[in-house]
Amino acid sequence: MLEIKNLHASIHGKEILKGIDLTVKPGEVHAIMGPNGSGKSTLSNVLVGHPAYQVTQGSATFYGKDLLALSPEDRSHEGLFLSFQYPVEIPGVSMTNFMRAAINEHRKYHQLPPLNASEFLKLMKEKRAIVELDNKLANRSVNEGFSGGEKKRNEIFQMAMLEPRLSILDETDSGLDIDALRIVAEGVNKLKRPDTSVIVITHYQRLLDYIRPDIVHVLYKGRIVKTEGPELALKLEKQGYDWIKEEIGE
Amino acid sequence: MKDMGAEQQYIDLFEQCAQLIDSGSAPSLNAPRRRAMQAFAAQGFPTLRQEEARYTDVPALFAPDYGLNLRRTLVPTSAAEVFQCEVPNMSTQLYLVVNDIFHSASPAAAQQLPDGVLAGSLKDMALSHPALVEKYYGRLADPGSDALTALNTAYCQDGFFIYVPRGVRVPRVQQLVNLNHAGADLMSHRRLLIILEDGAGLSLLSCDHSLDEHQFLTTQICEIYVGRGASFDLYELEETHHLTRRCSNVYLRQQADSRVLLDSLTLHNGISRNRVHATLEGPGADLALMGxxxxxxQQHVDNLTFIDHRAPRCSSRELYKYVLEGEATGAFAGKILVRPGAQQTDAQQTNKNLCMTRTARMYSQPQLEIYADDVKCSHGSSTGRLDENALFYMQTRGIAPQEARLLLMSAFVADVIGQVRIPALADRLRHLVELRFRGEMEKCRGCKMCK
Structure with missing residues (x-):
């Protein structure tokens, strides 16, 4: 579904990604780990089309489409989702209006009629239950005054609403206590279908105890330097990254 | 000697037509005319060099040669059409003012008002209840303090009047529809006089519309008296066109423990200069001033507000928000004065603005002057662009930038609309604001508030 080849990207003229190759197939769960500053968040931002990043080389296709040529909203319509590391607060825009706009734009793209009010509210209620999101939060402005854990749960709630084909979870575990982590991870697992894929970006093993990856990558200095099975994550947790730096000759 | 360029035509015209003006009005309104004209001539129009007029070129507004309808010729207006339409789910009593002539009230309006309430033409009331009108008319709006107030007092012949006696609460929203409607460029001088005695209650919606593709210049002076423990809401909605110039002055005086909401909503206009002069005269009075x-x-909206805290334990909350696109200019100058002895004053002033384009301009001038030591006062002003992070976040959820901008702009003004105490009106405003942001309100086509 996702095929990234030799992807280079920079921000403010500084190259962060220096040739990423990554293939994700339907149904797979990938974990991308790596030390701070290795380019993990840049990769997720580039994939969803953040305007501050420039792609200088390489390609990314999503179900055969040139992902990099699509606007951020069309990437979403095509089924790409990013759970933000730092979800944005939008004072004055209620979660309900926000989600209704998102859902109906998706439906419009797929040539479906907009949901009527009762269908929409039913959908909201159903999906809220998946991440145990309080009705009160759903009536508030987007992320405004939400705790760290509530913001992350809200991201997964949006994922549940939009039913993406590929979800990127960017440090979804950061700032979560163990209960919130469990709720978020269980939410992601409940949403998993045989044909949907997940890329989990994380520093730590603990999220991977809940969301079990098929493949683990190490991103270092803008390149994927190692790709192995789930056991790689455990090894990184125990031994850190120094052995990898040695392996690649640093 | 001051150059009386723009003023001279109004001075000359008055000399020629004073008797004609008198004959189309009532003695109570005629009494202060000549003194008002002297006050006008003495002051002249405020110029850009004067503090209270630095953002709007007032003499330029009055320089063109407009017609005046001093002979009180009635412009054919289909009142039925205006009265047929209402704000959805809102039951109001309608009054129609065409330019500066009171036209009609909705059928049976008088019978449906509580006993003792008087509402209708200011001129007619001045004829039928001269003592009542004279007790209040021109007592707040001092021609000596403001040239436009003076000009209006000299020329105005009619307008709208409402009186709510002691202890009476008017259950239905009263709606005043002001139409600019003429076959040629027209200047009109309209007057509103609103009196609430102690413990009275009233909610008034006043809408301005321009029906024809002509230049309209309106001065409107509104005097509002709110008695002890009385409660008054005024929503002023302007939905006119780019050829309309509006100069409005609201004078408000509040007695002890009264509660007032003044809400000024400019949805579509040409050039508007709205002044509010509010005096909190009795202890415990509360004012919410929203805009x-x-x-x-090239639209231009200039709001000048002055809140005078004269008594202890009064509170005022002021919130003005602007969304400017294209080459629009906005100005906000808000002054709060806390006089000696006005202890335990609680005054907050906030002005927030969005400039959506580089060519839009906003001028903001908050001012606090405090002469009491036990007070809680704050003011804040900010002008900026839409939050790029929020826009991108919304895009990643599939919301196109245009739609995202719309949601963010609507959100920006949501708290002002949230202050509207009539739910049906708030809903209607949200809808109109959305239409406006979508660019689907290119010009006023009659009473959109109602249709």
């Missing part, structure tokens, strides 16, 4: 302006192209 919203949405402007694009």
């Amino acid at each position: 919203m302006a949405i402007s694009d192209k």
Whole structure:
């Protein structure tokens, strides 16, 4: 579904990604780990089309489409989702209006009629239950005054609403206590279908105890330097990254 | 000697037509005319060099040669059409003022008002209840303090009047529809006189519309007396066109423990200069002063407010928000004065503005002057662009930038609309604001508030 080849990207003229190759197939769960500053968040931002990043080389296709040529909203319509590391607060825009706009734009793209009010509210209620999101939060402005854990749960709630084909979870575990982590991870697992894929970006093993990856990558200095099975994550947790730096000759 | 360029035509015209003006009005309104004209001539129009007029070129507004309808010729207006339409789910009593002539009230309006309430033409009331009108008319709006007030007092012949006696609460929203409607460029001088005695209650919606593709210049002076423990809401909605110039002065005086909401909503206009002069005279009075302006192209909205805290334990909350696109200009100058002895004053002033384009201009001038030591006062002003992070976040959820901008702009003004105490009106405003942001309100086509 996702095929990234030799992807280079920079921000403010500084190259962060220096040739990423990554293939994700339907149904797979990938974990991308790596030390701070290795380019993990840049990769997720580039994939969803953040305007501050420039792609200088390489390609990314999503179900055969040139992902990099699509606007951020069309990437979403095509089924790409990013759970933000730092979800944005939008004072004055209620979660309900926000989600209704998102859902109906998706439906419009797929040539479906907009949901009527009762269908929409039913959908909201159903999906809220998946991440145990309080009705009160759903009536508030987007992320405004939400705790760290509530913001992350809200991201997964949006994922549940939009039913993406590929979800990127960017440090979804950061700032979560163990209960919130469990709720978020269980939410992601409940949403998993045989044909949907997940890329989990994380520093730590603990999220991977809940969301079990098929493949683990190490991103270092803008390149994927190692790709192995789930056991790689455990090894990184125990031994850190120094052995990898040695392996690649640093 | 001051150059009386723009003023001279109004001075000359008055000399020639004073008797004609008198004959089309009532003695109570005629009494202060000549003194008012002297006050006008003495002051002249405020110029850009004067503090209270630095953002709007007032003499330029009055320089063109407009017609005046001193002979009180009635412009054919289909009142039925206006009265047929209402704000959805809102039951109001309608009054129609065409330019500066009171036209009609909705059928049976008088019978449906509580006993003792008087509402209708200011001129007619001045004839039928001269003592009542004279007790209040021109007592707040001092011609000596403001040239436009003086000009209006000299020329105005009619307008709207409402009186709510002691202890009476008017259950239905009263709606005043002001139409600019003429076959040629027209200047009109309209007057509103609103009196609430102790413990009275009233909610008034006043809408301005321009029906024809002509230049309209309106001065409107509104005097509002709110007695002890009385409660008054005024929503002023301007939805006119780019050829309309509006100069409005609201004078408000509140007695002890009264509660007032003044809400000034500029949805579509040409050039508007709205002044509010509010005096909190009795202890414990509460004022909410709200404003919203949405402007694009070369539209211009200038709000000047002055809140005078004269008594202890009064509170005022002021919130003005502007969304400017195109080459629009907005100005906000808000002054709060806390006089000696006005202890335990609680005054907050906030002005927030969005400039959507580089060519839009906003001028903001908050001012606090405090002469009491036990007070809680704050003011804040900010002008900026839409939050890029929020826009991108919304895009990643599939919301196109245009739609995202719309949601963010609507959100920006949501708290002002949230202050509207009539739910049906708030809903209607949200809808109109959305239409406005979508660019689907290019010009006023009659009473959109109602249709």
